Amino acid sequence: xxxxxxxxxxxxxxxxxxxxxxxxxxxxxxxxxxxxxxxxxxxxxxxxxxxxxxxxxxxxxxxxxxxxxxxxxxxxxxxxxxxxxxxxxxxxxxxxxxxxxxxxxxxxxxxxxxxxxxxxxxxxxxxxxxxxxxxxxxxxxxxxxxxxxxxxxxxxxxxxxxxxxxxxxxxxxxxxxxxxxxxxxxxxxxxxxxxxxxxxxxxxxxxxxx
Amino acid sequence: xxxxxxxxxxxxxxxxxxxxxxxxxxxxxxxxxxxxxxxxxxxxxxxxxxxxxxxxxxxxxxxxxxxxxxxxxxxxxxxxxxxxxxxxxxxxxxxxxxxxxxxxxxxxxxxxxxxxxxxxxxxxxxxxxxxxxxxxxxxxxxxxxxxxxxxxxxxxxxxxxxxxxxxxxxxxxxxxxxxxxxxxxxxxxxxxxxxxxxxxxxxxxxxxxxxxxxxxxxxxxxxxxxxxxxxxxxxxxxxxxxxxxxxxxxxxxxxxxxxxxxxxxxxxxxxxxxxxxxxxxxxxxxxxxxxxxxxxxxxxxxxxxxxxxxxxxxxxxxxxxxxxxxxxxxxxxxxxxxxxxxxxxxxxxxxxxxxxxxxxxxxxxxxxxxxxxxxxxxxxxxxxxxxxxxxxxxxxxxxxxxxxxxxxxxxxxxxxxxxxxxxxxxxxxxxxxxxxxxxxxxxxxxxxxxxxxxxxxxxxxxxx
Amino acid sequence: xxxxxxxxxxxxxxxxxxxxxxxxxxxxxxxxxxxxxxxxxxxxxxxxxxxxxxxxxxxxxxxxxxxxxxxxxxxxxxxxxxxxxxxxxxxxxxxxxxxxxxxxxxxxxxxxxxxxxxxxxxxxxxxxxxxxxxxxxxxxxxxxxxxxxxxxxxxxxxxxxxxxxxxxxxxxxxxxxxxxxxxxxxxxxxxxxxxxxxxxxxxxxxxxxxxxxxxxxxxxxxxxxxxxxxxxx
Numbered sequence: 001x002x003x004x005x006x007x008x009x010x011x012x013x014x015x016x017x018x019x020x021x022x023x024x025x026x027x028x029x030x031x032x033x034x035x036x037x038x039x040x041x042x043x044x045x046x047x048x049x050x051x052x053x054x055x056x057x058x059x060x061x062x063x064x065x066x067x068x069x070x071x072x073x074x075x076x077x078x079x080x081x082x083x084x085x086x087x088x089x090x091x092x093x094x095x096x097x098x099x100x101x102x103x104x105x106x107x108x109x110x111x112x113x114x115x116x117x118x119x120x121x122x123x124x125x126x127x128x129x130x131x132x133x134x135x136x137x138x139x140x141x142x143x144x145x146x147x148x149x150x151x152x153x154x155x156x157x158x159x160x161x162x163x164x165x166x167x168x169x170x171x172x173x174x175x176x177x178x179x180x181x182x183x184x185x186x187x188x189x190x191x192x193x194x195x196x197x198x199x200x201x202x203x204x205x206x207x208x209x210x
Numbered sequence: 211x212x213x214x215x216x217x218x219x220x221x222x223x224x225x226x227x228x229x230x231x232x233x234x235x236x237x238x239x240x241x242x243x244x245x246x247x248x249x250x251x252x253x254x255x256x257x258x259x260x261x262x263x264x265x266x267x268x269x270x271x272x273x274x275x276x277x278x279x280x281x282x283x284x285x286x287x288x289x290x291x292x293x294x295x296x297x298x299x300x301x302x303x304x305x306x307x308x309x310x311x312x313x314x315x316x317x318x319x320x321x322x323x324x325x326x327x328x329x330x331x332x333x334x335x336x337x338x339x340x341x342x343x344x345x346x347x348x349x350x351x352x353x354x355x356x357x358x359x360x361x362x363x364x365x366x367x368x369x370x371x372x373x374x375x376x377x378x379x380x381x382x383x384x385x386x387x388x389x390x391x392x393x394x395x396x397x398x399x400x401x402x403x404x405x406x407x408x409x410x411x412x413x414x415x416x417x418x419x420x421x422x423x424x425x426x427x428x429x430x431x432x433x434x435x436x437x438x439x440x441x442x443x444x445x446x447x448x449x450x451x452x453x454x455x456x457x458x459x460x461x462x463x464x465x466x467x468x469x470x471x472x473x474x475x476x477x478x479x480x481x482x483x484x485x486x487x488x489x490x491x492x493x494x495x496x497x498x499x500x501x502x503x504x505x506x507x508x509x510x511x512x513x514x515x516x517x518x519x520x521x522x523x524x525x526x527x528x529x530x531x532x533x534x535x536x537x538x539x540x541x542x543x544x545x546x547x548x549x550x551x552x553x554x555x556x557x558x559x560x561x562x563x564x565x566x567x568x569x570x571x572x573x574x575x576x577x578x579x580x581x582x583x584x585x586x587x588x589x590x591x592x593x594x595x596x597x598x599x600x601x602x603x604x605x606x607x608x609x610x611x612x613x614x615x616x617x618x619x620x621x622x623x624x625x626x627x628x629x630x631x632x633x634x635x636x637x638x639x640x641x642x643x644x645x646x647x648x649x650x651x652x653x654x655x656x657x658x659x660x661x662x663x664x665x666x667x668x669x670x671x672x673x674x
Numbered sequence: 675x676x677x678x679x680x681x682x683x684x685x686x687x688x689x690x691x692x693x694x695x696x697x698x699x700x701x702x703x704x705x706x707x708x709x710x711x712x713x714x715x716x717x718x719x720x721x722x723x724x725x726x727x728x729x730x731x732x733x734x735x736x737x738x739x740x741x742x743x744x745x746x747x748x749x750x751x752x753x754x755x756x757x758x759x760x761x762x763x764x765x766x767x768x769x770x771x772x773x774x775x776x777x778x779x780x781x782x783x784x785x786x787x788x789x790x791x792x793x794x795x796x797x798x799x800x801x802x803x804x805x806x807x808x809x810x811x812x813x814x815x816x817x818x819x820x821x822x823x824x825x826x827x828x829x830x831x832x833x834x835x836x837x838x839x840x841x842x843x844x845x846x847x848x849x850x851x852x853x854x855x856x857x858x859x860x861x862x863x864x865x866x867x868x869x870x871x872x873x874x875x876x877x878x879x880x881x882x883x884x885x886x887x888x889x890x891x892x893x894x895x896x897x898x899x900x901x902x903x904x905x906x907x
Binding site (some may be wrong): 008009011012013015016017018019020022023025028029032033034035036037038039040041059098109110114126128129130131136142143144147148165166169170174175176177178179180181182183184185186187188189190191192193195197198199200201 | 236239240243244256257261262263264267268270271274275276277278279280281290296297298302306346347348349352367369371372375396398399401402405406409410413414417427430432438439440441443444446447448458463465468469473476480482483484485486487488489490491492495498504506510511513514516582
């Protein structure tokens with residue numbers, strides 16, 4: 001350990017306290033009012049339609065399907081993808097004929113690069129912003145799994161879709177590792193032109209099920 | 211050595227950049243593009259004004275009770291298996307990070323774009339200890355390969371166009387790792403693919419990642435990083451050790467408070483409803499070793515200023531840069547700091563003190579047009595802070611200006627003397643030169659000087 | 675209605691024509707205009723440059739000169755903004771009833787058709803302080819669109835600052851000139867004969883460049899257009 005961190009800790013806290021000498025002594029954090037007149041929920045178009053619209057806007061591929069197993073097979077066939085990595089808890093009913101390897105025990109990260117794609121579920125999806133949130137649950141797996149392969153096929157159940165950002169945060173557990181995904185990886189660093197696909201999966205395909 | 215040490219004053223630096231036609235073209239195109247995108251997605255959010263008020267108030271609550279929240283954050287991160295370090299200044303933060311990297315035995319680290327680590331010039335400190343830091347954000351990569359400086363908070367290579375970027379990739383990538391393909395085209399798609407290939411093996415082999423954070427939730431100890439490319443996820447997820455350097459003002463009190471900022475930040479910065487990737491983690495995650503370095507480096511001085519304190523609400527969205535007419539012409543480098551544009555003009559002098567020619571020129575790098583205040587998602591009244599800083603600048607030196615201002619005040623504070631001055635101007639009107647001497651020549655170099663009228667308004671009124 | 679005119683030091687000294695136009699316009703609309711002779715300057719130049727101690731006595735003078743009036747009309751967005759927005763930070767409370775000219779016409783007198791005639795092509799530049807500090811909104815355009823004979827053409831990038839900024843134009847001449855030249859280009863692109871605004875300081879800046887470049891485009895304060903009638907031509 002370099003230096004004595006306790007010393008700087010005390011020094012910074014003391015500086016903070018002396019900088020705030022104008023704050024009344026009796027004021028507690030909650031005594032300072034935060035106006036929360038923003039909308040935590042909203043009414044509007046059907047959340048499924050809205051989510052589809054927003055995902056498509058981000059250049060994600062979206063399908064509304066009934067039979068997940070069939071839809072997975074079709075998606076993989078369209079893409080010509082054969083070897084798929086999946087989290088330990090993906091139900092067998094999602095899997096058709098494709099060759100899958102369960103991430104159990106965890107595959108070395110370098111090997112993940114060799115897969116044609118990854119199939120997961122999600123924790124929550126936000127319609128208004130076109131966002132899919134993964135919380136490392138059994139159907140989603142660890143974070144690297146949906147990051148290294150170039151193709152992410154994601155199953156979203158209707159009851160996982162909320163309309164607004166505040167509704168989503170309410171459903172999430174902050175102690176879990178969370179990944180919010182809004183469309184495929186993208187950059188706007190070159191003349192502010194959006195290019196889809198840099199380091200993360202270049203293709204995001206979403207299956208919305210009842 | 212920090213690229214920004216010993217910078218000339220803003221007028222000097224900007225008079226140079228403003229004459230660079232290519233730079234002005236690049237900046238105009240980029241700022242106008244992103245400005246329009248932001249306007250669209252902000253207009254679409256029906257409760258934007260309410261979100262903005264809430265965002266400002268949450269940050270004010272945090273700042274007014276920062277000691278409480280810092281201790282709460284430390285407790286939560288520690289409870290979740292992370293280690294918290296406190297750095298009073300840049301040197302200490304660099305010592306801590308360098309020490310942590312050395313303890314792993316590694317000599318290479320991958321970095322997520324972070325303003326805090328740029329502010330402390332961490333890469334140079336690591337290099338001095340034999341550690342190579344690889345920037346992985348596309349724009350930061352362009353800056354690093356080009357041996358250049360960032361010129362924008364969100365898109366640090368905004369001053370470069372595609373042809374320049376292609377040149378940099380072709381000539382410099384090989385020295386840092388996998389070379390660019392020899393037949394590299396200059397379309398953004400091809401350039402992004404080249405960056406993907408260049409960095410892929412680096413991500414898979416890196417064992418130490420370094421990041422900043424957009425938010426740190428005191429209640430839960432959760433850190434939040436918003437990004438677009440996935441380089442952030444790579445650096446945050448794959449290495450065994452993660453070190454995050456975070457300014458003490460990045461705290462938000464509660465998990466629920468994120469619902470405000472996750473709406474304000476993406477729309478204000480990239481002009482998207484949501485950025486492609488956001489990572490949130492709490493303490494040591496998925497077997498990682500996690501270190502949080504809390505950075506002061508001048509922030510407590512800013513906190514002590516009751517007017518200037520609001521600058522610490524900043525969530526680094528860079529909306530103020532994209533609407534600023536001065537930034538658009540001067541470019542980011544003229545601000546002599548990693549924080550350019552309007553927010554830089556109030557943050558840099560406060561963080562560094564106003565002793566140097568650059569720092570005391572920055573509060574004047576604005577026409578006070580107010581466009582920055584309008585777009586700020588946390589309602590930082592930048593004109594108010596600029597004016598307050600100006601009143602501090604003039605308390606030292608500037609004798610010529612002080613004499614002129616004092617004389618002008620004495621004339622203006624006496625309608626009788628004002629009339630005398632107006633009468634003499636009226637009599638001498640035909641001798642008024644179209645070009646003026648001394649410091650006033652700056653005006654008449656490009657503009658004709660108005661000729662004083664025969665009689666002033668008050669003279670006319672008196673004889674009416 | 676009895677109103678006090680705060681002419682502003684710049685208009686008083688350099689642009690008396692604007693003041694005369696305001697008087698003519700207000701009297702035509704039935705107002706009795708007072709010009710308190712003790713007035714001078716709102717203190718904006720000193721305040722904006724950082725000299726608060728010099729701005730204070732000027733602000734106090736403004737308050738003592740105008741506090742007895744029900745309505746004070748100011749033909750300058752930035753001076754009206756100085757009084758209303760910034761006097762409190764000098765510890766001085768501004769008198770009530772200080773109106774920028776277009777606010778007074780539209781909100782107090784309730785008129786947009788002021789009976790003006792001006793047979794020219796005009797473009798309007800919304801100055802920053804009218805636009806963003808006072809938020810005068812569409813008032814100036816509403817007034818202009820009722821002027822008979824006038825063809826109003828929209829100005830591209832209208833909401834962008836012209837680069838004047840008071841002492842900014844002297845302290846940062848290169849950036850100021852660059853901003854001004856972009857504004858001049860937008861003005862020329864409209865093909866208008868006249869550029870109009872509600873602030874002579876910005877017009878002095880843009881007009882100085884229009885004149886230096888011999889563009890032939892005139893600049894006029896909004897009041898001068900609103901005061902014009904058939905008899906003038």
